[in-house]
Amino acid sequence: MTDTRPDPDALLDAIKQDELAARRGRLKIFFGACAGVGKTYAMLSAARVRQQEGCKVLVGVVETHGRKETEAQLHGLEVLPPTRVEYKGRSLAEFDLDCALARQPQLILMDEFAHSNVPGSRHSKRWQDVEELLAAGIDVYTTLNVQHLESLNDVVGQITGIVVRETLPDHVFDQAEEVALVDLPPDELLARLAAGKVYLAQQAERAVKNFFRKGNLLALRELALRRTADRVDAQMRAYRADQSIKPVWHARERLLVCIGHGPGTEKLVRSGKRLAASLDADWIAVFVETPQLQRLPDAQRARIMKGLKLAQELGAETTILGGSELAATLLAYARTRNVSKLVVGKTSAGPLRRLLRRPLLEQLTRQAHDVDVYVVSHEPDQDNAAAQEGFNSLLFGEATRQKQGHGYVAALLACLLTTGLVSLLTPFFDLSNVVMLYLLAVVLIAVRFGRGPGVLASVVSVATFDFFFVPPRLSLSVSDTQYLLTFAVMFAVALIISQLTARLRFEANIATYRERRTRALYDLGRELSAALTANQIIDIAVSRLQPLFNASIVLLTPNSQEQLRAENDSAAQADLGVAQWVYDKQQAAGLGTQTLPSNAMLYLPLKAPMRNRGVLAVLPEQLDQVFLPEQQRLLETCAAQIALALERVHYVEVAQDAIVAMESERLRNSVLSVISHDLRTPLTTLVGLSSLLAEGQVDTAKQADIAQSIQEESLRMNHLVTNLLDMARLQSGVKPNKTWQLLDDVVGSALRACQRNLQGHQLEVALASDLPVLEYDAVLIERVLVNLLENAAKYTPPGSDITLQAQAEGATIRVCVQDDGPGLPAGLEQKLFDKFSRGNNESTTPGVGLGLAICRSIVEAHGGQITASNRQPHGAAFCFTLPVSQMPALPGDEEIQP
Amino acid sequence: MSETPVNLVVIEDEKPIRRFLASALDGDNWVVHEAETGKQGLIEVATRKPDLVILDLGLPDMNGIEVIRQLREWTDLPILVLSARTQETEKVLALDAGADDYLTKPFGVAECMARIRVLLRRRNQGSAAPAQTFCFGPIEVDLVNRTVSKHGSPIHLTPIEYRLLTTLIRNSGKVITHRELLLAVWGPSFSEHNQYLRVYMGHLRQKLEDNPAMPQHILTETGVGYRLLER
Structure with missing residues (x-):
């Protein structure tokens, strides 16, 4: 039975994709091996065909590079005028996204898919503009060269020796509805080049030398063909799955890429991506934060973060793990996530370190019985110098270094004190026993001040012991060679102890740090749950997040017209335009994101289950306080909590409004019934009595009586009206x-x-x-x-x-x-x-x-x-x-x- | 009442109230001219040369107080103002602008006639020399010798109390606002010191009234001022 049944999740996925595709525009990529193969020409011809079919075509961006044939193709197509963007005093032409969206064409042409926009544009990349166009239901034709694909970027760099900076994430390429390969054999391309049909003549020669070598062109062509073939293959598989041709339930592969601080990180990530893509597997990039790694210099930490970010961009799930043993932590995580393949970089440890500590690879292969381990090589180490930079980690900042400074002084003082004590004790005790006192001092210093002072203390201890107590006294020379052993043991013990205690302290520090984050989340959650109004939530969020991320926090909530407004005074910092965009699109923007990265602030949408509840804007004082992946996850969790709290308060308000409305409705009803009764009674009397008088058949004595009654009733009504007016007046304050x-x-x-x-x-x-x-x-x-x-x-x-x-x-x-x-x-x-x-x-x-x-x-x-x-x-x-x-x-x- | 009929101008936008006043003042001795708006009223007053004006404060075209001001620019004929109960501040403004007395809606014929009579009599008395003595209830005030007696036995008053009493006597029968009293007794620099007036009025009542909590002669017009009832 199960054999014929397709995977329900896959079916659901397919339906979802279909639905999404129905609303979205279609993306067609004209894909080529390198410049000059005729992508733009092909795109324009295809667009002309569409126009002849009656489609409304708009040329968004087309770079003709002065090629006559291409320019001829442009003839008859409507071209969108570019907008001017001011950047560093120059005015640059850029694609006008808003204008394009406003014109609502059925098809738009966007040359050079991987193009980076001028800083200050809405999106940093053209493909993001395209995303927005597609989301608006506009079909897009675009062109792309193989060297711009993110996962092939390094390979192309190796082949051609030219590193391309403008890259396109692979998932964008993979999501395109159509990829048309524009192919031209290298010989023909070179011939076109020689004929000046590709670049202008004077540029051609240099370009040929650097780039358009036949070898290069062949390799690039192969890459492009292969990438297209991969896509076709994937489509084929998707088709087969769709038609239940191959209804085999196969466990999905899952890849774990272990990111290190070494120089080959980026290459490791890219290789991981390619491997995952070829296996059609999910992949996870992890970094294990061990106590040793806390001491890494900034440059290496930055490299780790960069690696994680790249992995995220390439479609990986990223995580930071905490643990003391790298291999054990990695494998434990791999088992919980059902990982089948582990990708690690080759480590370049020297022979000495190899002796002291077994390399990661060896540890992994010894312990991993059920997981395949792949090793990726990297280029020779170029920036070893970076490793020599001083200690400066997030945990151990200025204050810690100052404390270590005190530690060195304390170490010297402790040795001095011990020496004094020992000199008092030497008449009564054996030298080999008083040595223990020095050890005690070293331990205390290491426990109190960490490794550096501990090492200093052990060195000074050995020196002073030798100098003052070992005969001949007051000299560093040693007469009795057996003391050398004492020195050696003493030194070794002191070093090991200080190392151990220092590591303990690091682990305690990391634990404290983690505890702090958990604590902050817990506190935030608790306080938010007690908040009764949106303003309280905003106050709590701002006061809690500000110290946590060492950043200015602005919370913007929408009014009834869905327009954002700032709640606290510092709101002037926030750019309401950007915030509104974030709110409308439910996407993060600003600093550290793909959209408007030049903005000083990071804008996060507050997504709650029902809808967006506002925007959280963060102006960090220290970038890594916010952009460490772990901090960022914390920030996202906080944002989610705030959004939930806002939603809860919103519904409480809705419920309260309903109650108030009911109450005032009830009051109004009772007012109306009371008034109608109490006004009508005297009025009835008045009408009756006055009509009696009007008939003129009452005698004079009775007339006076009736007049008296009329007056009394009127006065009573006056009294009632006065009371009502007074009440209304008093209620209006x-x-x-x-x-x-x-x-x-x-x-x-x-x-x-x-x-x-x-x-x-x-x-x-x-x-x-x-x-x-x-x-x-x-x-x-x-x-x-x-x-x-x-x-x-x-x-x-x-x-x-x-x-x-x-x-x-x-x-x-x-x-x-x-x-x-x-x-x-x-x-x-x-x-x-x-x-x-x-x-x-x-x-x-x-x-x-x-x-x-x-x-x-x-x-x-x-x-x-x-x-x-x-x-x-x-x-x-x-x-x-x-x-x-x-x-x-x-x-x-x-x-x-x- | 004099033999010649009394001329009245009623400035009031509500027709039922005009009709009520017209029928109340129906008779040989009264001639009532009606005006619906402030402007029309001003013209009526200028052409008819009435003995008294009855003016509603809430007029459609202009503020009643503005009408009083314009009238007071050229005439001192008595003005009786009609207003609702909740408009105490407006009443005070109208009185301070020059109106002589007020009636709170709703009012009866008797009340209205009493007010009109007081105002007309005061107007007719205006030129006559003031009497030497003034009596109300058991109180007799000798304005020449500056003595006050109740049931024939003398009563000691402080200078301020005496000035207060004579001011009330000068305006007997009609309302006099706090501000007018303060100006007359203490002078312009004390016109905001309401508490002086209250305290001395309390003393005066203690000395003159049988039951100060239920005064029969020196009446409080709540939120507006005082009125000395003759009788």
């Missing part, structure tokens, strides 16, 4: 217009305002005589008093007692309105102050439940508090407080005698 005044003032006017309502009740006013002058808004406080008094009158039976009291209470004045009516429903004392809340909903007493809400808003705006409580044995009490502050002094005044 009116500030109290506070002035200095006595409480008596407002009490008097409030009592007068509700004179009518209070008729039939026993009113008692008890204001303390020593009330200070207060600062309040008279209109608003009058409103509070009127509402409280009216409530008291409304909710108590006629004849009840109502008391208005005021007295000073500490730093406040407490005003109470009390009655001896039925009191408040139990448990509702606080809820009464909510909007549209009434003690008894079924009550026929008119009102909407706004009065107390208004009171609370006003009192709180004055910095006071309002409370409701029940009195014993019955009755309600509403009390509010107003703060007392110091009033400005009054001028003096004397009594006059009458």
